[in-house]
Amino acid sequence: MKFLRLMLLTVVLSPFSIRAEESVWxxxxxxxxxxxxxxxxxxxxxxxxxxxxxxxxxxxFAVRDIKSNDMDRIKKELGVPENLQSCHTALVNGxxxxxxxxxxxxxxxxxxxxxxxxxxxxxxxxxxxxMEMGGKKDPFAVLLFDKKGRVSTFQEYRFx
Numbered sequence: 582m583k584f585l586r587l588m589l590l591t592v593v594l595s596p597f598s599i600r601a602e603e604s605v606w607x608x609x610x611x612x613x614x615x616x617x618x619x620x621x622x623x624x625x626x627x628x629x630x631x632x633x634x635x636x637x638x639x640x641x642f643a644v645r646d647i648k649s650n651d652m653d654r655i656k657k658e659l660g661v662p663e664n665l666q667s668c669h670t671a672l673v674n675g676x677x678x679x680x681x682x683x684x685x686x687x688x689x690x691x692x693x694x695x696x697x698x699x700x701x702x703x704x705x706x707x708x709x710x711x712m713e714m715g716g717k718k719d720p721f722a723v724l725l726f727d728k729k730g731r732v733s734t735f736q737e738y739r740f741x
Contacts, residue, residue: 616643617691619678622655623648623669630669633681633711640684642673660728665701676700681709686723686736698728700735708740 623630625648667680677699708718718740725735
């Protein structure tokens with residue numbers, strides 16, 4: 582009986598039986614066949630940005646990580662409207678990606694090639710890629726913006 586208990590305990594605690602739960606943002610999202618280069622500008626002290634970078638890498642983006650203490654200047658130079666700003670700013674194939682935009686939406690943008698400056702998820706909504714906090718998820722929208730300041734909804738996420 583002692584042997585059986587020990588055996589059961591070993592199976593339960595075995596590192597091979599423990600798997601990390603897949604993020605909702607990873608399910609069903611393909612990995613790009615050919616890596617797409619992305620340059621990301623972020624504050625050296627931001628932890629959630631690093632998590633977003635990992636999310637993008639998982640889906641085939643080759644990320645160049647540039648830490649800067651002058652994010653306001655970078656956002657201004659890249660034309661990110663103040664009302665759309667978040668914590669990090671990326672450049673990919675000529676588009677700006679501002680904030681915690683899911684990899685699937687960046688892939689969709691690159692496939693559709695709209696006449697736009699880029700995508701943005703303003704602020705830092707809880708539950709977005711890199712901002713996961715257990716099961717809590719705020720509804721949010723990924724916004725498409727152009728160089729003239731026009732904004733439209735690219736994708737909406739509502740969690741019930």
